[in-house]
Amino acid sequence: MNKKIWLLLIAIIALAAFFRLYQITQVPPGLYPDEAMNGNNALEALATNHYKVFYPENNGREGLFMNIQAVFLKYLMPLQNGATAAWMLRLPSALFGIFTVLGLFFLVRELLAADPESRMAKYKDYIALFAAFLLATSFWHILFSRIGFRAIMAPFFMVWAAYFFLKAINEKTGKLFGFFKKYYYLFPAVIAGIFFGLGFYSYIAFRIMPVLFLIFIVYFRKNKNFWKITAAFVITTFIIALPIGIYFAQHPADFFGRTGELSVSASPHPLTDLTVNIAKTALMFNYHGDYNWRQNFSGAPELFWPVGILFLIGLILAIAKIKKFGFSFLLAWFALAALPVVISNEGIPHALRAILMIPPVFILAAFGGWWLYDKIINSPFCKLSKNSRLMFNIFVIIFLSLLAFQAYVSYFIAWAQNPNVPGAFNQDYADIASQINGLPLQTQKYVVVEAGGVLVRGIPMPAQTVMFLTNTFLPQEQDAKNIHYLLPDQIGETLKTLPKNPVSIFYLR
Numbered sequence: 001m002n003k004k005i006w007l008l009l010i011a012i013i014a015l016a017a018f019f020r021l022y023q024i025t026q027v028p029p030g031l032y033p034d035e036a037m038n039g040n041n042a043l044e045a046l047a048t049n050h051y052k053v054f055y056p057e058n059n060g061r062e063g064l065f066m067n068i069q070a071v072f073l074k075y076l077m078p079l080q081n082g083a084t085a086a087w088m089l090r091l092p093s094a095l096f097g098i099f100t101v102l103g104l105f106f107l108v109r110e111l112l113a114a115d116p117e118s119r120m121a122k123y124k125d126y127i128a129l130f131a132a133f134l135l136a137t138s139f140w141h142i143l144f145s146r147i148g149f150r151a152i153m154a155p156f157f158m159v160w161a162a163y164f165f166l167k168a169i170n171e172k173t174g175k176l177f178g179f180f181k182k183y184y185y186l187f188p189a190v191i192a193g194i195f196f197g198l199g200f201y202s203y204i205a206f207r208i209m210p211v212l213f214l215i216f217i218v219y220f221r222k223n224k225n226f227w228k229i230t231a232a233f234v235i236t237t238f239i240i241a242l243p244i245g246i247y248f249a250q251h252p253a254d255f256f257g258r259t260g261e262l263s264v265s266a267s268p269h270p271l272t273d274l275t276v277n278i279a280k281t282a283l284m285f286n287y288h289g290d291y292n293w294r295q296n297f298s299g300a301p302e303l304f305w306p307v308g309i310l311f312l313i314g315l316i317l318a319i320a321k322i323k324k325f326g327f328s329f330l331l332a333w334f335a336l337a338a339l340p341v342v343i344s345n346e347g348i349p350h351a352l353r354a355i356l357m358i359p360p361v362f363i364l365a366a367f368g369g370w371w372l373y374d375k376i377i378n379s380p381f382c383k384l385s386k387n388s389r390l391m392f393n394i395f396v397i398i399f400l401s402l403l404a405f406q407a408y409v410s411y412f413i414a415w416a417q418n419p420n421v422p423g424a425f426n427q428d429y430a431d432i433a434s435q436i437n438g439l440p441l442q443t444q445k446y447v448v449v450e451a452g453g454v455l456v457r458g459i460p461m462p463a464q465t466v467m468f469l470t471n472t473f474l475p476q477e478q479d480a481k482n483i484h485y486l487l488p489d490q491i492g493e494t495l496k497t498l499p500k501n502p503v504s505i506f507y508l509r
Contacts, residue, residue, distance in 0.1 A: 005125045009105055012129060016101040016136035019407060020094040020145040024087050027416045028146060030425035031086040032294060034058060035148035036464035037456065039089045040473035042070035047474060053201065053244045057456045058464075060254045062244065064201035065150035068092050083437070084471050086430070089148035096156045097145025100359075103159040105132040108363055110166040111326045118324070120370060131366035133400065137407040140302045140351060141358055143295070143415075151355045154206045157199035158333075159359050164192035165213070168229045169220055185225050189232040196233070197240025204257065205340040205356050215332050219325040267345055277342040284349035285311060285361065293424035295351040297415045302351060304406055306399070307365050314368030334360040426465050432506045433469035436483065443502040445483045448491050450509045459485045462508050 001009075031039075037058045045051045051067045054060065069089055076088045108128035112121045120127060135141055144152050168189040199206045213233075220226045248255040267273045280288070286308035290296035303311055318327035337356035344353060376392060415421060422428075436445050453461030463485050467473040472483045486494060491505075 001125060005129065008129050009102075009132070012105070012132050012136050013098065013102055015133075015404060016098050017094075019136065019142045019411070020097045023412065023416075024090060024094060024146060025085070027412065028294075028425050029416075029422045030427035030430040031089075031465045031469060032147075032425050033429075033453070033461045033464040035086070035089055036468040037061075037461065038066050038069060038148055038150065039073070039084065039468040040464055041066045042073055042089075043084070043468070043471065043473055045070045046074055054247050054251070054254060056251075056254055058454055058461060060257045061150060062201045062203065064198065065092070065153055069148070082471075084468055086148070086469070089468075090146055093148055093152045094145050096152045097141060100141070100152075100156040100159055101132050101136045103156065103163055104135050104359055104362065105129065107159050107163040107166070107359070108132075108366065110163055110170060111329065111363070113170050114166060114325055118326075119374075120326075120367070123370065127366055127370045130369055131363050134307060134362045134365050134369075134403070135358070137403045138307075138358070138362065139297070139304070139407055139410045139415075142407065142411050144352065144355060147294075149352065151203040151205070151352055153202035154199060154356050155358050157195050157202055158206070158209055158356060161192045161196035161199060162212075164188040164195065165216070165229070165233060168192065168233075169216070169223060169226065185229060186232045189229040190236045193233045193236025194240055197237040200241040200244055203355070205337070205353060208336050208339055209356070212329075212333055212336055215325075215329050219328075263343055263345065273345055274342060277345070277348045278338075280348045281338055281341050281354065284351070284354070288349065290347070290349050290351035292347060292351075293418070293420045297410065297418070298420065302349075302354075303361070303365070304403065304410070307362075307403070310368035310372065311361055311365040312368065313371060314364030314366070317367055317371055318364060330360045330363055334364070426462070429462065429465035429508060430469060432508065433466045436466065436470050436504075436506065439504055440502070441481065443482060443504055444498070445481075446491070446494065446503065446505045447483065447485050448488060448505065448507045449485060450488050450507055459487070466506075466508065 038061070041052075041055045041057065041061075041063075045067060051070065052063045054063050055066055069092055072092055073084070073088055076091070077084060105128045108131045109124045112118070112124035112127060115121055141155075165188070168185045168187075171185040171188065196209075199209065216226070216230070223229075284290065284301065285303045286301050286305065289300050289302040291298050296302065301308060318331050321327045322331060334357060337354065337360065340356075341348065341350050341354045344350065373396065377389065432447070436447075439445060447463065447466055449460050449463045451460060451462035455461075456464065464473075467485075470481065470483060472478045472481055478484065484494075
């Protein structure tokens with residue numbers, strides 16, 4: 001790559017970092033109990049030095065994200081005099097989001113390099129930059145890059161695994177010496193296996209992605225190094241994923257979690273529901289998106305309408321050229337990533353469950369954008385004079401600036417300042433935690449959890465927000481800070497035996 005491409009890439013990564021880090025200590029507000037549960041598991045891991053591959057609370061979650069959060073908490077809490085804060089749980093998500101943008105650039109370049117005879121391969125750097133830019137300015141991806149959910153890791157691991165696997169296949173010459181020079185192509189295959197193996201620790205939807213690699217067999221089985229590359233990849237993936245595989249073999253109920261409850265197969269009319277879910281998911285990009293304020297600007301399409309049009313162009317282009325590897329790979333990725341969404345029967349369309357669709361969606365949008373640009377720039381209008389070509393390129397720059405501006409307005413103004421958003425992140429629970437933190441240590445604090453939810457060690461899930469923000473998940477911390485968590489039927493008896501010391505009672509509703 002030349003210096004110009006590197007500078008443009010750095011600018012795009014800086015833009016991605018801005019959208020994912022700016023005001024992260026204030027936006028989103030509050031702390032949703034699911035995020036707090038992750039944080040409390042991380043705090044417990046720090047306190048006990050016991051890092052798990054799977055945390056069974058809250059319907060079960062793969063443990064890698066919580067373990068990473070624990071490392072961040074270890075070094076960030078001392079900076080805040082030992083206090084916990086929501087942004088500490090969200091910072092890892094932001095970093096995963098930023099590096100996914102970087103990975104998408106390299107993946108698109110490698111994807112186009114796999115078909116060197118195509119016209120698009122000639123412009124692979126610019127198409128890859130456009131794809132990375134679209135992802136960097138995507139409201140959909142920005143939002144999940146700023147929430148403490150483990151799902152943000154899934155596209156990160158998938159993008160980098162696909163990149164390094166393609167890198168191994170496309171590698172023509174060794175860059176080392178001796179034995180290593182001859183088998184240099186195996187190094188990216190091993191790295192691909194590491195990323196892919198780690199993906200199984202990210203999010204339940206990732207488990208469908210091994211099927212995607214069957215596409216490579218169709219197109220590259222005659223490549224002289226393909227089976228060696230595949231063997232290195234599979235063996236590495238197996239070794240990396242083995243610990244969680246052993247855990248699921250010992251705890252099969254945790255493998256399935258709530259999937260049986262949410263599946264359309266449990267519905268009285270599974271085929272009808274499946275058809276409706278497919279339709280709703282197909283329409284989420286350009287018509288009606290997720291209605292959950294925590295996961296979207298309620299009901300808005302997941303794509304800004306100009307990007308949505310480019311995505312449709314790219315989708316049509318891919319279907320028309322499905323025999324080409326790059327297009328069939330993206331279509332297969334798109335379809336497989338949609339499966340966890342359409343077979344569930346909860347909150348459709350569901351932006352979070354569809355998170356693995358994000359990379360192929362924006363790659364296809366970039367392909368659609370390149371196709372449209374190529375058609376216009378080589379049209380009779382642009383060939384009339386240099387001025388007309390210049391005017392069109394200025395329009396393109398304005399268009400890209402509009403996408404960045406729209407991303408800022410959509411997230412930091414329209415969404416972040418919407419009155420529905422604090423409630424979606426349980427700002428009221430965070431306010432209670434702030435009040436508790438402001439009380440003297442000797443004050444007895446009683447938190448009565450009236451809100452319903454899955455029980456975590458006898459207390460409903462909503463209490464997790466207060467527990468994390470006061471760092472009282474563990475019994476010893478509750479005793480040290482005089483904080484007691486009660487169910488509604490326990491408060492009556494407790495009132496009769498309250499100590500003479502100052503007492504404060506809080507209700508989580």
